[in-house]
Amino acid sequence: MNAAAIRVLIADDQELVRMGFRLILGAQPGIEVIGEAADGAACVELARRLRPDVCLVDIRMPKLDGLDVTRALAGPGVHTPMRVVVITTFDQDDYVHTALRNGACGFLLKDAPPSLLIEAVRAAARGDALVSPAVTVRLLKELSSTRPDPDAACPLTERELDVARLVAVGRTNQEICDQLVVSLSTVKTHLANIQQKIDARNRVEIAAWAWERGMVRER
Numbered sequence: 001m002n003a004a005a006i007r008v009l010i011a012d013d014q015e016l017v018r019m020g021f022r023l024i025l026g027a028q029p030g031i032e033v034i035g036e037a038a039d040g041a042a043c044v045e046l047a048r049r050l051r052p053d054v055c056l057v058d059i060r061m062p063k064l065d066g067l068d069v070t071r072a073l074a075g076p077g078v079h080t081p082m083r084v085v086v087i088t089t090f091d092q093d094d095y096v097h098t099a100l101r102n103g104a105c106g107f108l109l110k111d112a113p114p115s116l117l118i119e120a121v122r123a124a125a126r127g128d129a130l131v132s133p134a135v136t137v138r139l140l141k142e143l144s145s146t147r148p149d150p151d152a153a154c155p156l157t158e159r160e161l162d163v164a165r166l167v168a169v170g171r172t173n174q175e176i177c178d179q180l181v182v183s184l185s186t187v188k189t190h191l192a193n194i195q196q197k198i199d200a201r202n203r204v205e206i207a208a209w210a211w212e213r214g215m216v217r218e219r
Helices: 015-026 040-050 066-074 093-101 114-125 135-146 156-170 174-182 185-198 203-212
Strands: 006-011 032-037 053-060 084-088 106-109
Touching: 006 015, 006 040, 006 106, 006 114, 015 032, 015 114, 015 174, 032 040, 032 114, 040 053, 040 066, 053 114, 053 185, 066 093, 084 114, 084 156, 093 106, 106 114, 156 174, 156 185, 156 203, 174 185
Parallel strands: 006 032, 006 053, 053 084, 084 106
Antiparallel strands: none
């Protein structure tokens, strides 16, 4: 057992889904699946006992659904909140809003590629957040209806703005590298600078900032 590995708990009422997640994550260096739960109540009990670094939680489960599980493990008032990534086949906006409000640090659709699942787990483990690109764009696009202040100064450089706009349309770090023809370390440096300058905790808040200010070009 690698003491430095990201310890993951998987909760889903479908055994084949749990098996698939375990196979994908277990094959990654630095990630270890330490438990599985087939219902929400078992997930909460197991999470509180094992204290995983990241909980992968399905929305629709018996006994407690994923939103209630998220609130129990990471919601307001939880003394030592855990990092929860919600995974579902359902992409209704109200689920996304509620999951994030209840403390989720990620929201993925089950048809997301394995690379995005892995990135979401790693992002959650380091205290960041990742939401499926399709969900992010639709959810945050609602914010673009607000009128930005034309006189407000932008604290970002032109290249940082390029990165922020790509984050806002759901691009991963690697996709940003490819599009801007820069290294991964350069992208990470830009993201860190952007977060500091606009006081954002994660890439979801960077995306919200860009949409709110009308800085995203339609694609």
